[in-house]
Amino acid sequence: MVGRQQPFDALLSRRAMLKQTAALTAGLGVTLRFTPHAWAADHPAMGTFPAGTSGDTVNIAASVPRTGTYAVQGEDELKGWQLAVEHINNGDPLLQKIAPKVKKGLLGKKVNLLAADSAAKPNQAVQEQQRFINENKIILMTGSTSSAVAVALNHFAQREKILYVTGISGSNDTTGKDCVRYSFRQNFYGETAANAIGPVLVKQFGKNRKAAFMTPDYTYGHTVTKSVNEYLSKNASWQMVTNQVSPLGTQDFSQYLTNIANSGAEFLINVNWGRDAVLSIQQAKQFGILPKMTLVVPYQIPFLAKETGPELTAGVYAATDFWWTLEDKYPLAKMFVEAFYKKYNYRPEWGANNAYMSFAIWARMVSEASSFYPPDIIKQYEKGITFASTVGDVHFRPQDHQLVRPVVIVRGKAPKDMKHNEDYWEVVEVVPGESLMQKPDAFGCSLGEYT
Amino acid sequence: MINWPTFVSQLFNGLVLGALLALISSGLTIIYGTLGVLNLAHGAMFMLGGYAGWLAYTQTNSFIIAVLAGSIFVMLVGVVMERLIIRHFYSRPHEDQLLVTFGLGIVFVEAVRFFFGSLSKTVSAPAGLVGITPLGFMFYPTYRLALLGIVVVALIALYLVLYRTRIGMVVRAGIEDSAMVDALGIDVYKIFMLVFGIGAMAAGFAGIVNAPVVSIAPDVGESILVQTFVVVVIGGVGSFPGAVLGGLIAGEIISITSMFNPGYSYVMLFVAMTLVLVLRPYGLLGTAARE
Numbered sequence: 001m002v003g004r005q006q007p008f009d010a011l012l013s014r015r016a017m018l019k020q021t022a023a024l025t026a027g028l029g030v031t032l033r034f035t036p037h038a039w040a041a042d043h044p045a046m047g048t049f050p051a052g053t054s055g056d057t058v059n060i061a062a063s064v065p066r067t068g069t070y071a072v073q074g075e076d077e078l079k080g081w082q083l084a085v086e087h088i089n090n091g092d093p094l095l096q097k098i099a100p101k102v103k104k105g106l107l108g109k110k111v112n113l114l115a116a117d118s119a120a121k122p123n124q125a126v127q128e129q130q131r132f133i134n135e136n137k138i139i140l141m142t143g144s145t146s147s148a149v150a151v152a153l154n155h156f157a158q159r160e161k162i163l164y165v166t167g168i169s170g171s172n173d174t175t176g177k178d179c180v181r182y183s184f185r186q187n188f189y190g191e192t193a194a195n196a197i198g199p200v201l202v203k204q205f206g207k208n209r210k211a212a213f214m215t216p217d218y219t220y221g222h223t224v225t226k227s228v229n230e231y232l233s234k235n236a237s238w239q240m241v242t243n244q245v246s247p248l249g250t251q252d253f254s255q256y257l258t259n260i261a262n263s264g265a266e267f268l269i270n271v272n273w274g275r276d277a278v279l280s281i282q283q284a285k286q287f288g289i290l291p292k293m294t295l296v297v298p299y300q301i302p303f304l305a306k307e308t309g310p311e312l313t314a315g316v317y318a319a320t321d322f323w324w325t326l327e328d329k330y331p332l333a334k335m336f337v338e339a340f341y342k343k344y345n346y347r348p349e350w351g352a353n354n355a356y357m358s359f360a361i362w363a364r365m366v367s368e369a370s371s372f373y374p375p376d377i378i379k380q381y382e383k384g385i386t387f388a389s390t391v392g393d394v395h396f397r398p399q400d401h402q403l404v405r406p407v408v409i410v411r412g413k414a415p416k417d418m419k420h421n422e423d424y425w426e427v428v429e430v431v432p433g434e435s436l437m438q439k440p441d442a443f444g445c446s447l448g449e450y451t
Numbered sequence: 452m453i454n455w456p457t458f459v460s461q462l463f464n465g466l467v468l469g470a471l472l473a474l475i476s477s478g479l480t481i482i483y484g485t486l487g488v489l490n491l492a493h494g495a496m497f498m499l500g501g502y503a504g505w506l507a508y509t510q511t512n513s514f515i516i517a518v519l520a521g522s523i524f525v526m527l528v529g530v531v532m533e534r535l536i537i538r539h540f541y542s543r544p545h546e547d548q549l550l551v552t553f554g555l556g557i558v559f560v561e562a563v564r565f566f567f568g569s570l571s572k573t574v575s576a577p578a579g580l581v582g583i584t585p586l587g588f589m590f591y592p593t594y595r596l597a598l599l600g601i602v603v604v605a606l607i608a609l610y611l612v613l614y615r616t617r618i619g620m621v622v623r624a625g626i627e628d629s630a631m632v633d634a635l636g637i638d639v640y641k642i643f644m645l646v647f648g649i650g651a652m653a654a655g656f657a658g659i660v661n662a663p664v665v666s667i668a669p670d671v672g673e674s675i676l677v678q679t680f681v682v683v684v685i686g687g688v689g690s691f692p693g694a695v696l697g698g699l700i701a702g703e704i705i706s707i708t709s710m711f712n713p714g715y716s717y718v719m720l721f722v723a724m725t726l727v728l729v730l731r732p733y734g735l736l737g738t739a740a741r742e
Binding site: 066067068069071072075217243244245246247249250251252254255256258259261262275278279282283286287288303306307309 | 454456457460461464465467468560564569570571573582583589590591592594595664665666668669670671673674675705706709710712713714716717
């Protein structure tokens with residue numbers, strides 16, 4: 001008996017040790033629970049990965065202006081994102097044209113969109129996204145409608161290792177000197193806008209003209225004005241007689257317009273955006289500057305014509321990302337406009353299209369990569385594979401994460417030519433994107449690390 | 452860009468800009484002077500005046516009725532606000548007063564956004580005041596010229612009420628020493644309500660007469676509020692003449708700086724405010740006694 005006692009003791013102590021190990025494992029449970037998702041050593045935990053994808057729902061978040069100068073455009077964007085998420089979750093045929101591997105949901109998970117009001121302020125947007133990361137373990141960020149926000153979220157995305165797809169952002173810097181590995185832009189920007197609208201202006205109005213610029217005082221305004229002015233002065237000897245820089249959210253433009261009225265300009269090239277554009281154009285009319293000078297809008301503003309009235313936008317040339325009459329040219333545009341109209345009862349502006357497309361593209365990349373691991377998704381984007389969009393075939397440029405996509409030139413319709421109350425613009429030209437873009441490194445883009 | 456015609460034009464434009472700032476600021480300053488409450492909802496009052504006027508305008512198509520509706524509505528809002536909320540804050544610390552008026556401002560703005568959306572609304576200028584008027588040195592919008600006249604008349608009316616009536620005398624006495632006014636057997640709370648109403652009305656009136664110039668949106672009061680603070684600080688907190696002087700100075704600084712470098716218009720405004728704060732902490736026409 002004594003002889004048998006020893007192994008029993010040994011067994012006991014082994015049992016005790018097993019117990020201890022179990023307790024230890026339970027204590028470490030928080031970290032160990034997720035290891036099966038981080039399949040291998042090449043998928044280490046980073047950002048909110050894999051915690052953000054462990055449940056049956058993945059969260060993504062938008063910080064979008066719902067108040068302030070860009071509120072009107074922000075609401076339109078938000079609707080585009082909401083529609084895209086709905087389409088991802090129910091495997092809509094339109095979404096499947098862009099992202100064929102998306103069934104219902106993304107890699108078997110439901111996508112949930114969170115949103116907060118950024119008021120187009122960079123600090124506010126970053127704080128909100130930080131909160132979404134902490135509380136909701138979001139795996140994708142979006143938002144902007146101000147390049148100041150886009151640039152801030154770019155750097156934030158790179159630091160936090162969370163993917164970011166920009167909302168509306170027209171600055172050259174977003175995929176230029178402030179580009180990052182973790183951010184992607186769908187829409188057109190200063191340089192492509194300038195190179196698309198420039199030839200149209202020169203063809204229409206000739207060389208050696210005098211132009212006054214109105215520029216909002218931040219990265220978007222400065223880069224767009226620079227690109228447009230460089231094109232016109234180099235290629236057609238246009239002269240910038242004055243550049244009126246105003247802060248975002250200006251109400252009264254009288255002092256700027258007084259300078260323009262006295263400048264001898266023939267053209268008013270208005271880079272202001274959102275409500276700033278509406279107010280500056282209305283007030284330019286009050287000062288008699290319009291229609292004396294010819295108005296040009298190099299970076300189109302959603303709802304501009306609706307807010308100023310079509311009398312003021314009649315005959316105005318603008319470069320834009322999307323206009324709903326493209327439904328006659330592109331089948332996907334038709335599907336998008338119809339789906340949007342059905343849900344929201346108006347035809348989408350370009351902010352909504354950009355929002356929809358940027359999420360649809362993200363869904364495509366995730367489903368093609370078949371992984372939520374951020375570097376896998378980034379590398380999928382960087383393959384530069386051509387895919388279908390609402391403006392025809394497009395692809396990403398791997399060097400700066402800018403979508404190569406056409407720029408649409410539109411001209412404002414006179415009220416008498418409008419077929420209904422949303423028929424504000426006619427598409428003059430759809431300019432292919434490739435030739436409009438600067439060399440990938442021309443604006444100082446260096447993408448940074450994957451991990 | 453820097454030449455005589457532009458300079459004269461900017462000088463004139465500064466006058467128009469300044470007059471409007473003066474009117475809005477005078478409302479803010481008399482409320483603060485009398486009640487000691489810094490009304491952070493003043494910008495929202497400006498906005499409410501615009502919307503009430505716009506609503507009346509869409510119903511009647513009359514600009515006069517719009518102006519009356521905008522002013523009276525905001526005066527009523529001011530009176531009700533004072534009765535129900537503000538009076539409970541007179542004896543509470545300044546930060547509580549700031550928080551409650553700030554909160555009310557947000558409520559007003561978001562309520563308007565809820566009912567009318569973010570898209571801006573336009574109120575047309577009266578038929579006779581549309582178009583431009585040649586001034587010799589420049590063409591100027593006719594309505595803005597009229598606006599200068601309207602604002603000057605409103606400021607004179609406010610001056611007459613404050614300096615030539617018995618009520619005005621009591622109000623001014625209240626600004627100097629409300630405890631003494633109370634001790635003299637005058638119901639100082641009735642005066643407070645009246646002052647709040649008049650101050651709010653100044654903002655509401657400015658909101659609707661300014662609507663044909665800038666068109667209205669829920670956020671329209673936000674930037675105006677900041678500018679009126681600067682005006683009040685420059686002119687002297689609680690001083691009606693100070694608000695007028697501060698308004699004109701602010702208008703001229705914004706306008707004339709833009710001639711040299713438009714990017715610095717508002718920067719210079721704050722530089723001026725800082726200078727005043729350093730050199731004359733109570734403002735150009737303010738006095739230390741009011742604290």
